[in-house]
Amino acid sequence: MTEAGRERAALSAEFERVGPGVPTLCGGRTAGELLAHLLVRERRYLVSLLGIPAPSVLRAAERRMARLPWLEMIELLRTGSGGWLPGRRPTDGLEFLRLYVHHEDIRRARLGWEPRPPEVxxxxxxxxxxxxxxxxxxxxxxxxxxxxxxxxxxxxxxxxxxxxxxxxxxxxxxxxxxxxxxxxxxxxxxxxxxxxxxxxxxxxxxxxxxxxxxxxxxxxxxxxxxxx
Structure with missing residues:
Protein backbone atom coordinates (compact mmCIF):
# COMPACT_ATOMS: atom_id res chain seq x y z
CA MET A 1 0.00 0.00 0.00
CA THR A 2 1.24 3.51 -0.81
CA GLU A 3 1.64 6.25 1.79
CA ALA A 4 -1.44 7.91 0.29
CA GLY A 5 -3.38 4.68 0.72
CA ARG A 6 -2.26 4.32 4.33
CA GLU A 7 -3.14 7.93 5.08
CA ARG A 8 -6.54 7.55 3.43
CA ALA A 9 -7.28 4.52 5.62
CA ALA A 10 -6.10 6.36 8.75
CA LEU A 11 -8.14 9.46 7.94
CA SER A 12 -11.23 7.37 7.27
CA ALA A 13 -10.81 5.68 10.65
CA GLU A 14 -10.36 9.09 12.30
CA PHE A 15 -13.61 10.39 10.79
CA GLU A 16 -15.40 7.26 11.99
CA ARG A 17 -13.97 7.69 15.48
CA VAL A 18 -14.73 11.40 16.02
CA GLY A 19 -18.09 11.76 14.25
CA PRO A 20 -19.33 14.66 12.09
CA GLY A 21 -19.75 17.35 14.74
CA VAL A 22 -16.24 17.96 16.07
CA PRO A 23 -14.34 21.12 15.07
CA THR A 24 -11.35 21.07 12.74
CA LEU A 25 -8.67 23.53 11.66
CA CYS A 26 -9.82 23.58 8.03
CA GLY A 27 -11.49 26.91 7.40
CA GLY A 28 -13.77 26.65 10.42
CA ARG A 29 -15.39 23.46 9.17
CA THR A 30 -16.71 20.67 11.35
CA ALA A 31 -15.53 17.14 10.59
CA GLY A 32 -18.73 16.52 8.64
CA GLU A 33 -18.22 19.64 6.53
CA LEU A 34 -14.57 18.75 5.99
CA LEU A 35 -15.46 15.27 4.76
CA ALA A 36 -18.07 16.72 2.37
CA HIS A 37 -15.43 19.20 1.17
CA LEU A 38 -12.98 16.37 0.49
CA LEU A 39 -15.52 14.20 -1.30
CA VAL A 40 -16.70 16.97 -3.61
CA ARG A 41 -13.11 17.63 -4.65
CA GLU A 42 -12.45 13.97 -5.27
CA ARG A 43 -15.76 12.82 -6.76
CA ARG A 44 -17.21 16.04 -8.19
CA TYR A 45 -13.96 17.44 -9.48
CA LEU A 46 -15.46 19.44 -12.36
CA VAL A 47 -17.93 21.00 -9.96
CA SER A 48 -15.05 21.93 -7.63
CA LEU A 49 -13.33 23.68 -10.56
CA LEU A 50 -16.51 25.61 -11.33
CA GLY A 51 -16.56 26.58 -7.67
CA ILE A 52 -13.36 28.62 -8.05
CA PRO A 53 -15.08 31.50 -9.92
CA ALA A 54 -18.50 30.66 -8.41
CA PRO A 55 -18.12 29.65 -4.74
CA SER A 56 -21.87 29.26 -4.33
CA VAL A 57 -21.75 26.29 -6.73
CA LEU A 58 -19.14 24.60 -4.55
CA ARG A 59 -21.01 25.31 -1.32
CA ALA A 60 -24.20 23.86 -2.76
CA ALA A 61 -22.39 20.70 -3.86
CA GLU A 62 -20.85 20.29 -0.40
CA ARG A 63 -24.25 20.70 1.26
CA ARG A 64 -25.71 18.01 -1.00
CA MET A 65 -22.79 15.69 -0.25
CA ALA A 66 -23.23 16.26 3.49
CA ARG A 67 -26.79 14.91 3.33
CA LEU A 68 -25.49 11.39 2.71
CA PRO A 69 -25.37 9.04 5.70
CA TRP A 70 -22.16 9.53 7.67
CA LEU A 71 -20.83 5.99 7.26
CA GLU A 72 -21.59 6.10 3.54
CA MET A 73 -19.52 9.27 3.22
CA ILE A 74 -16.64 7.63 5.07
CA GLU A 75 -16.79 4.62 2.76
CA LEU A 76 -16.61 6.92 -0.28
CA LEU A 77 -13.44 8.45 1.14
CA ARG A 78 -11.99 5.06 2.05
CA THR A 79 -12.44 3.71 -1.49
CA GLY A 80 -10.78 6.71 -3.13
CA SER A 81 -11.54 9.02 -6.00
CA GLY A 82 -11.63 6.39 -8.74
CA GLY A 83 -8.76 7.77 -10.79
CA TRP A 84 -9.75 9.00 -14.22
CA LEU A 85 -13.46 8.21 -14.10
CA PRO A 86 -15.49 11.08 -15.59
CA GLY A 87 -15.93 13.98 -13.18
CA ARG A 88 -13.47 12.64 -10.63
CA ARG A 89 -10.19 14.14 -9.57
CA PRO A 90 -7.13 12.80 -11.41
CA THR A 91 -4.18 11.69 -9.33
CA ASP A 92 -1.97 14.78 -9.05
CA GLY A 93 0.95 13.77 -6.83
CA LEU A 94 -0.36 15.82 -3.92
CA GLU A 95 -2.96 13.30 -2.75
CA PHE A 96 -0.89 12.13 0.21
CA LEU A 97 -0.16 15.69 1.37
CA ARG A 98 -3.83 16.65 1.05
CA LEU A 99 -4.97 13.68 3.11
CA TYR A 100 -2.20 14.20 5.67
CA VAL A 101 -3.07 17.87 6.20
CA HIS A 102 -6.77 17.14 6.59
CA HIS A 103 -6.00 14.36 9.07
CA GLU A 104 -3.95 16.91 11.02
CA ASP A 105 -6.86 19.37 10.76
CA ILE A 106 -8.81 16.97 12.97
CA ARG A 107 -5.97 15.88 15.27
CA ARG A 108 -4.73 19.40 16.01
CA ALA A 109 -8.17 20.79 16.81
CA ARG A 110 -8.07 18.81 20.06
CA LEU A 111 -6.52 20.11 23.26
CA GLY A 112 -3.25 18.41 24.12
CA TRP A 113 -2.41 17.48 20.52
CA GLU A 114 1.13 16.35 19.76
CA PRO A 115 2.97 15.83 16.46
CA ARG A 116 3.00 12.26 15.25
CA PRO A 117 6.04 10.19 16.25
CA PRO A 118 8.77 10.03 13.58
CA GLU A 119 8.39 7.34 10.92
CA VAL A 120 11.15 7.06 8.35
Missing amino acids: YRDDTLWHGARTLGRLAYQRSPVGVVLRRPDGESWPVRRGPRPVTVHGQPGELVVHMCRRPRVRVQAAGPPADVSAALAARPGTLFGGFAATRPPDGSGQHTTGYNEG
Whole structure:
Protein backbone atom coordinates (compact mmCIF):
# COMPACT_ATOMS: atom_id res chain seq x y z
CA MET A 1 0.00 0.00 0.00
CA THR A 2 1.24 3.51 -0.81
CA GLU A 3 1.64 6.25 1.79
CA ALA A 4 -1.44 7.91 0.29
CA GLY A 5 -3.38 4.68 0.72
CA ARG A 6 -2.26 4.32 4.33
CA GLU A 7 -3.14 7.93 5.08
CA ARG A 8 -6.54 7.55 3.43
CA ALA A 9 -7.28 4.52 5.62
CA ALA A 10 -6.10 6.36 8.75
CA LEU A 11 -8.14 9.46 7.94
CA SER A 12 -11.23 7.37 7.27
CA ALA A 13 -10.81 5.68 10.65
CA GLU A 14 -10.36 9.09 12.30
CA PHE A 15 -13.61 10.39 10.79
CA GLU A 16 -15.40 7.26 11.99
CA ARG A 17 -13.97 7.69 15.48
CA VAL A 18 -14.73 11.40 16.02
CA GLY A 19 -18.09 11.76 14.25
CA PRO A 20 -19.33 14.66 12.09
CA GLY A 21 -19.75 17.35 14.74
CA VAL A 22 -16.24 17.96 16.07
CA PRO A 23 -14.34 21.12 15.07
CA THR A 24 -11.35 21.07 12.74
CA LEU A 25 -8.67 23.53 11.66
CA CYS A 26 -9.82 23.58 8.03
CA GLY A 27 -11.49 26.91 7.40
CA GLY A 28 -13.77 26.65 10.42
CA ARG A 29 -15.39 23.46 9.17
CA THR A 30 -16.71 20.67 11.35
CA ALA A 31 -15.53 17.14 10.59
CA GLY A 32 -18.73 16.52 8.64
CA GLU A 33 -18.22 19.64 6.53
CA LEU A 34 -14.57 18.75 5.99
CA LEU A 35 -15.46 15.27 4.76
CA ALA A 36 -18.07 16.72 2.37
CA HIS A 37 -15.43 19.20 1.17
CA LEU A 38 -12.98 16.37 0.49
CA LEU A 39 -15.52 14.20 -1.30
CA VAL A 40 -16.70 16.97 -3.61
CA ARG A 41 -13.11 17.63 -4.65
CA GLU A 42 -12.45 13.97 -5.27
CA ARG A 43 -15.76 12.82 -6.76
CA ARG A 44 -17.21 16.04 -8.19
CA TYR A 45 -13.96 17.44 -9.48
CA LEU A 46 -15.46 19.44 -12.36
CA VAL A 47 -17.93 21.00 -9.96
CA SER A 48 -15.05 21.93 -7.63
CA LEU A 49 -13.33 23.68 -10.56
CA LEU A 50 -16.51 25.61 -11.33
CA GLY A 51 -16.56 26.58 -7.67
CA ILE A 52 -13.36 28.62 -8.05
CA PRO A 53 -15.08 31.50 -9.92
CA ALA A 54 -18.50 30.66 -8.41
CA PRO A 55 -18.12 29.65 -4.74
CA SER A 56 -21.87 29.26 -4.33
CA VAL A 57 -21.75 26.29 -6.73
CA LEU A 58 -19.14 24.60 -4.55
CA ARG A 59 -21.01 25.31 -1.32
CA ALA A 60 -24.20 23.86 -2.76
CA ALA A 61 -22.39 20.70 -3.86
CA GLU A 62 -20.85 20.29 -0.40
CA ARG A 63 -24.25 20.70 1.26
CA ARG A 64 -25.71 18.01 -1.00
CA MET A 65 -22.79 15.69 -0.25
CA ALA A 66 -23.23 16.26 3.49
CA ARG A 67 -26.79 14.91 3.33
CA LEU A 68 -25.49 11.39 2.71
CA PRO A 69 -25.37 9.04 5.70
CA TRP A 70 -22.16 9.53 7.67
CA LEU A 71 -20.83 5.99 7.26
CA GLU A 72 -21.59 6.10 3.54
CA MET A 73 -19.52 9.27 3.22
CA ILE A 74 -16.64 7.63 5.07
CA GLU A 75 -16.79 4.62 2.76
CA LEU A 76 -16.61 6.92 -0.28
CA LEU A 77 -13.44 8.45 1.14
CA ARG A 78 -11.99 5.06 2.05
CA THR A 79 -12.44 3.71 -1.49
CA GLY A 80 -10.78 6.71 -3.13
CA SER A 81 -11.54 9.02 -6.00
CA GLY A 82 -11.63 6.39 -8.74
CA GLY A 83 -8.76 7.77 -10.79
CA TRP A 84 -9.75 9.00 -14.22
CA LEU A 85 -13.46 8.21 -14.10
CA PRO A 86 -15.49 11.08 -15.59
CA GLY A 87 -15.93 13.98 -13.18
CA ARG A 88 -13.47 12.64 -10.63
CA ARG A 89 -10.19 14.14 -9.57
CA PRO A 90 -7.13 12.80 -11.41
CA THR A 91 -4.18 11.69 -9.33
CA ASP A 92 -1.97 14.78 -9.05
CA GLY A 93 0.95 13.77 -6.83
CA LEU A 94 -0.36 15.82 -3.92
CA GLU A 95 -2.96 13.30 -2.75
CA PHE A 96 -0.89 12.13 0.21
CA LEU A 97 -0.16 15.69 1.37
CA ARG A 98 -3.83 16.65 1.05
CA LEU A 99 -4.97 13.68 3.11
CA TYR A 100 -2.20 14.20 5.67
CA VAL A 101 -3.07 17.87 6.20
CA HIS A 102 -6.77 17.14 6.59
CA HIS A 103 -6.00 14.36 9.07
CA GLU A 104 -3.95 16.91 11.02
CA ASP A 105 -6.86 19.37 10.76
CA ILE A 106 -8.81 16.97 12.97
CA ARG A 107 -5.97 15.88 15.27
CA ARG A 108 -4.73 19.40 16.01
CA ALA A 109 -8.17 20.79 16.81
CA ARG A 110 -8.07 18.81 20.06
CA LEU A 111 -6.52 20.11 23.26
CA GLY A 112 -3.25 18.41 24.12
CA TRP A 113 -2.41 17.48 20.52
CA GLU A 114 1.13 16.35 19.76
CA PRO A 115 2.97 15.83 16.46
CA ARG A 116 3.00 12.26 15.25
CA PRO A 117 6.04 10.19 16.25
CA PRO A 118 8.77 10.03 13.58
CA GLU A 119 8.39 7.34 10.92
CA VAL A 120 11.15 7.06 8.35
CA TYR A 121 9.32 6.24 5.13
CA ARG A 122 6.33 8.50 5.85
CA ASP A 123 8.62 11.38 6.80
CA ASP A 124 10.77 10.91 3.70
CA THR A 125 7.61 11.02 1.58
CA LEU A 126 6.47 14.16 3.39
CA TRP A 127 9.88 15.75 2.88
CA HIS A 128 9.77 15.08 -0.84
CA GLY A 129 6.27 16.57 -0.97
CA ALA A 130 7.27 19.56 1.16
CA ARG A 131 9.92 20.50 -1.37
CA THR A 132 7.25 20.61 -4.09
CA LEU A 133 4.62 22.31 -1.94
CA GLY A 134 7.15 24.86 -0.72
CA ARG A 135 7.65 26.27 -4.21
CA LEU A 136 3.91 26.99 -4.33
CA ALA A 137 3.59 28.19 -0.74
CA TYR A 138 6.48 30.65 -0.93
CA GLN A 139 6.30 31.75 -4.56
CA ARG A 140 5.38 35.32 -3.51
CA SER A 141 7.97 35.64 -0.76
CA PRO A 142 10.16 38.75 -1.22
CA VAL A 143 13.10 36.91 0.38
CA GLY A 144 14.62 33.49 -0.13
CA VAL A 145 13.26 30.52 1.81
CA VAL A 146 15.07 27.29 2.73
CA LEU A 147 13.41 24.28 4.38
CA ARG A 148 15.51 22.24 6.80
CA ARG A 149 14.64 18.98 8.55
CA PRO A 150 16.17 17.84 11.87
CA ASP A 151 18.81 15.62 10.23
CA GLY A 152 20.30 18.75 8.65
CA GLU A 153 19.12 18.14 5.07
CA SER A 154 17.90 21.37 3.52
CA TRP A 155 16.21 22.47 0.33
CA PRO A 156 15.74 25.98 -1.13
CA VAL A 157 12.10 26.45 -2.17
CA ARG A 158 12.37 30.15 -3.01
CA ARG A 159 15.45 31.81 -4.48
CA GLY A 160 15.97 35.36 -3.32
CA PRO A 161 17.94 37.74 -1.12
CA ARG A 162 18.49 37.27 2.63
CA PRO A 163 17.15 33.71 2.77
CA VAL A 164 15.08 32.65 5.78
CA THR A 165 15.44 29.05 7.01
CA VAL A 166 12.37 27.18 8.30
CA HIS A 167 13.35 24.23 10.53
CA GLY A 168 11.01 21.38 11.42
CA GLN A 169 9.98 17.79 11.01
CA PRO A 170 8.70 17.18 7.46
CA GLY A 171 5.09 16.85 8.59
CA GLU A 172 5.32 20.09 10.56
CA LEU A 173 6.74 21.88 7.54
CA VAL A 174 3.86 20.67 5.37
CA VAL A 175 1.23 21.81 7.89
CA HIS A 176 3.07 25.11 8.36
CA MET A 177 3.04 25.84 4.63
CA CYS A 178 -0.74 25.39 4.61
CA ARG A 179 -1.04 28.15 7.25
CA ARG A 180 -2.74 26.00 9.83
CA PRO A 181 -2.77 27.68 13.25
CA ARG A 182 -1.07 24.91 15.30
CA VAL A 183 2.41 23.91 14.19
CA ARG A 184 5.89 23.46 15.59
CA VAL A 185 8.64 24.94 13.45
CA GLN A 186 11.46 27.43 13.91
CA ALA A 187 12.00 30.20 11.36
CA ALA A 188 15.52 31.70 11.43
CA GLY A 189 16.57 35.02 9.96
CA PRO A 190 16.15 38.75 10.52
CA PRO A 191 12.71 39.25 12.09
CA ALA A 192 11.42 41.50 9.30
CA ASP A 193 12.44 38.95 6.66
CA VAL A 194 10.89 36.09 8.62
CA SER A 195 7.62 37.99 8.93
CA ALA A 196 7.61 38.84 5.22
CA ALA A 197 8.27 35.25 4.17
CA LEU A 198 5.61 33.76 6.44
CA ALA A 199 3.05 36.37 5.44
CA ALA A 200 3.56 35.46 1.77
CA ARG A 201 2.05 31.98 2.17
CA PRO A 202 -1.42 31.68 0.62
CA GLY A 203 -4.26 31.04 3.04
CA THR A 204 -6.16 28.64 0.81
CA LEU A 205 -3.91 25.57 0.41
CA PHE A 206 -5.97 22.40 0.89
CA GLY A 207 -9.07 24.33 1.89
CA GLY A 208 -7.41 26.34 4.64
CA PHE A 209 -7.57 29.98 5.56
CA ALA A 210 -5.09 32.63 6.69
CA ALA A 211 -5.18 31.77 10.37
CA THR A 212 -1.61 31.05 11.35
CA ARG A 213 -0.47 33.26 14.21
CA PRO A 214 2.39 35.48 13.02
CA PRO A 215 5.79 35.09 14.65
CA ASP A 216 6.39 37.22 17.72
CA GLY A 217 9.53 38.86 16.35
CA SER A 218 11.52 38.28 19.51
CA GLY A 219 15.28 37.86 19.18
CA GLN A 220 17.60 39.23 16.57
CA HIS A 221 18.00 36.25 14.31
CA THR A 222 15.55 33.48 15.22
CA THR A 223 11.79 33.56 15.34
CA GLY A 224 9.87 30.46 16.27
CA TYR A 225 6.35 29.53 17.19
CA ASN A 226 5.03 26.47 18.97
CA GLU A 227 1.28 26.54 19.10
CA GLY A 228 -0.66 24.04 21.12
